Amino acid sequence: xxxxFNFPSPIETILFEGERFFLKRDDLIHSDFSGNKARKFYYYxxxxxxxxxKIVSSGSNQSNAMYSLSVLAKVKGWDFEYFVDHIPDYLRxxxxxxxxxxxxxxxxxxxxxxxxxxxxxGELWIEEGGRQREAEVGVGLLAEExxxxxxEQGINSLKVFLPSGTGTTALFLQKNCLLLTAxxxxxxxxxxxxxxGDAAYLKxxxxxxxxxEAWHPMILDLEKKYHFGKLxxxxxxxxxxxxxxxxxxxxxxxxxxxxxxxxxxLELLEGPWLYVHQGGVLGNESMLPRYERKYKDLTSExxxxxxxxxxx
Ligand SMILES: *Cc1c(COP(=O)(O)O)cnc(C)c1O
Numbered sequence: 645x646x647x648x649f650n651f652p653s654p655i656e657t658i659l660f661e662g663e664r665f666f667l668k669r670d671d672l673i674h675s676d677f678s679g680n681k682a683r684k685f686y687y688y689x690x691x692x693x694x695x696x697x698k699i700v701s702s703g704s705n706q707s708n709a710m711y712s713l714s715v716l717a718k719v720k721g722w723d724f725e726y727f728v729d730h731i732p733d734y735l736r737x738x739x740x741x742x743x744x745x746x747x748x749x750x751x752x753x754x755x756x757x758x759x760x761x762x763x764x765x766g767e768l769w770i771e772e773g774g775r776q777r778e779a780e781v782g783v784g785l786l787a788e789e790x791x792x793x794x795x796e797q798g799i800n801s802l803k804v805f806l807p808s809g810t811g812t813t814a815l816f817l818q819k820n821c822l823l824l825t826a827x828x829x830x831x832x833x834x835x836x837x838x839x840x841g842d843a844a845y846l847k848x849x850x851x852x853x854x855x856x857e858a859w860h861p862m863i864l865d866l867e868k869k870y871h872f873g874k875l876x877x878x879x880x881x882x883x884x885x886x887x888x889x890x891x892x893x894x895x896x897x898x899x900x901x902x903x904x905x906x907x908x909x910l911e912l913l914e915g916p917w918l919y920v921h922q923g924g925v926l927g928n929e930s931m932l933p934r935y936e937r938k939y940k941d942l943t944s945e946x947x948x949x950x951x952x953x954x955x956x
Contacts, residue, residue: 647674647677647689647715647719648674649673649674649682649686649689650672650673650674651673651785651789652789652792652793653668653669653670653672653673653789654668654669654672655667655668655669655793655918656669658889658890658892659889659890660885660886660889660890660903661885661889661907663907663910663915664915664916665915665917665918665919666916666917666918666919667890667892667918667919667921668786668789668790668918668919668920668921669921670682670683670786670920670921670922670923671921671922671923671924671925673923676715677712677715677716678923678925679708679895679921679922679923679924680783680786680806680813680920680922680923681708681709681711681712681774681923682712682782682923683779683782683783683785683786683813684709684774684776684778684779684782684783684812684813685712685713685716685770685774685779685782686781686782686785687778687779687781687782688716688720688768688778689716689719690781693720693768695766696720696722696766696767696768697722697723697766697767698717698722698723698724698725698764698766698767698768699713699716699717699722699723699724699725699767699768699769699770700725700726700727700763700767700768700769700770701713701724701725701726701727701769701770701771701772702726702727702728702772703726703727703728703772703773704728704873705728705730705731705732705735705743705753706735706741706742706743706927706930707742707773707927708742708895708923708924708926708927709770709772709773709774710726710742710743710746710751711742711745711746711926711927712774713726713746713751713770713774714726714745714746714747714749714750714751715749717749717750717751718749718750722768723750723752724746724749724750724751724752725751725752725754726746726751726752726753726754727753727754727755727756727757728753728754728755729755729757730755731743731753731755740929740930741926741927741928741929741930741931742926742927742929742930743930744929745926772810773809773810773812774810774812775810775812775849775853776812777853779812779813779816780816780819780820783812783813783816783817783820784816784820786813786817786820786920787816787817787820787821787823787824787832788820788824790802790804790817790821790832790918791821791824791825791830791832794830794832795830799916800829800830800831801830801831801833802830802831802832802833802916802918803833803835803913803915803916803917803918804817804821804832804833804834804835804917804918804919804920805834805835805836805902805905805906805917805918805919805920806834806836806902806919806920806922807836807837807839807898807899807901807902807905807922808836808837808838808839808840808846808849808898809839809840809898810840810849811836811838811846811849811850811853811861812849812853813922814834814836814861815849815850815853815854815859815860815861816853817834817861817920818833818834818859818860818861819854819859821833821834822858822859833861833862834861834862835861835862835863835864835906835909835913836861836862836863836864837863837864837865837866837901837902837905838863838865839870839872839897839898839901839902840872842865842869843863843865846863847860847863864905864906864908864909865905866901866904866905866908870901872897873897875934875935875938875939876900877939877942878900878904879896879900879901879904880896880900880935880938880939880942881942882900882903882904883896883899883900883935884942886899886903892921893925893928894921894925895922895923895924895925895927895928896927896928896931896932896935897924897927897931898922898924899921899924902919903919906919
């Protein structure tokens with residue numbers, strides 16, 4: 645496998661719910677290694693690490709970071725050891741999505757707490773979700789691409805939206821946009837919403853990476869609490885609508901909350917808006933059947949009419 649990245653990733657115009665948005669297609673960076681994980685792990689792709697033989701990381705058994713690390717390990721010729729707290733029986737029996745793809749790339753999965761194990765020689769340890777300072781290198785490139793495009797388009801003030809997990813991408817994006825636009829008439833403001841914890845958790849994550857709050861993105865949120873990985877009817881609905889109206893497949897874990905939050909704030913915050921598609925579509929392979937089973941009425945052929953009405 646060769647990694648040649650489609651940089652700069654394209655920016656398209658989409659219409660959603662009657663509004664115009666620019667869409668940064670980071671999902672098209674590479675067919676096997678896309679989205680913000682390609683940005684976050686770019687530093688490791690670009691440099692040689694002669695002393696490293698193995699990546700060690702941990703997190704959930706379906707995470708996008710896990711899959712991306714399996715690609716990185718394969719390209720580098722490294723081993724990849726990944727720690728999870730459990731693997732459901734059905735997943736063991738019928739591997740799918742990120743889990744299946746990562747195993748195919750040679751991932752060794754361990755059901756065990758990695759904190760109990762000392763770091764061995766030749767091991768590169770990566771924080772859960774790629775929450776690392778090294779992520780700033782690739783995310784800085786994303787900032788460069790956005791600011792250069794913004795200038796080319798003559799957009800003085802741009803608002804950028806992306807949903808957060810660890811918040812690493814949003815934070816480094818805001819910081820680097822501020823650095824790039826300092827002393828210029830351009831303004832690039834980053835807005836995000838927490839998908840994993842609440843706003844207080846996300847703020848804490850920002851502070852761990854950057855103590856100066858002047859560099860932090862703006863956090864927007866919804867009144868209702870959404871739990872990560874839970875299947876909400878409105879999440880599935882907005883995902884279906886997005887696919888129907890824009891022809892783009894978004895991720896099912898982060899993007900539904902992202903778009904719901906952005907739509908809820910449009911009246912308050914004037915655009916133009918650029919939404920960053922951060923990839924993760926491979927994970928839909930395991931999420932989508934779960935949604936389809938749970939909300940048959942939105943899915944089944946019998947209800948095609950109702951579905952079309954929903955999407956109008
Ligand atoms: C990992 C991921 C995120 C979260 O990125 P953070 O840098 O952890 O905030 C958002 N969307 C998708 C599709 C992802 O894979």
